[in-house]
Amino acid sequence: MYALRQWSVKNARPMKALYDGLEAVLLKLHPVFEWLGYRRIDKFVLGIEKVSKGLLFDSQSCGQCILGSTGMACPMNCPKSMRNGPCGGVRADGKCEVDPGMDCVWLLAWEGNKRLAEQSYPIQVVQPPVDNRLRNTSAWLREVRKLTKTDEHTG
Numbered sequence: 001m002y003a004l005r006q007w008s009v010k011n012a013r014p015m016k017a018l019y020d021g022l023e024a025v026l027l028k029l030h031p032v033f034e035w036l037g038y039r040r041i042d043k044f045v046l047g048i049e050k051v052s053k054g055l056l057f058d059s060q061s062c063g064q065c066i067l068g069s070t071g072m073a074c075p076m077n078c079p080k081s082m083r084n085g086p087c088g089g090v091r092a093d094g095k096c097e098v099d100p101g102m103d104c105v106w107l108l109a110w111e112g113n114k115r116l117a118e119q120s121y122p123i124q125v126v127q128p129p130v131d132n133r134l135r136n137t138s139a140w141l142r143e144v145r146k147l148t149k150t151d152e153h154t155g
């Protein structure tokens with residue numbers, strides 16, 4: 001929902017704190033996830049992600065969530081799917097070149113990032129291109145696996 005997406009960016013700091021808290025909880029659940037089998041629960045967790053992140057961020061379920069690096073603005077709402085934006089076509093009033101009815105996702109990302117950042121600017125980290133093979137898989141479970149160094153090809 002567009003209004004909630006903008007609200008989330010305006011409240012980037014508490015939203016990021018919420019996200020960090022959720023990550024800590026998910027990390028604690030890693031042994032349970034392993035016991036259940038990551039692959040087996042992926043669709044279930046993805047369903048929760050789709051509802052919650054869809055509502056708050058208009059998440060497009062790319063499976064490689066970088067909200068924490070983009071001021072809590074989902075870059076997949078950019079019509080050009082830019083992972084390192086903005087493009088060169090942002091309108092003078094800050095609206096999107098392709099969809100003038102919405103603010104440029106990357107201007108919002110920059111604003112959100114300013115609210116987040118105290119010493120660092122994670123938005124300045126160059127992001128790899130989106131891997132379309134990971135669409136519609138759980139980004140949360142992928143992050144837990146990454147942080148616990150659990151092999152993605154098992155479980």
Ligand code: SF4
Nearest residue numbers: 078087096097104105
């Ligand atoms: S103006 Fe912004 S949102 Fe629109 S296509 Fe360019 S980078 Fe994406």
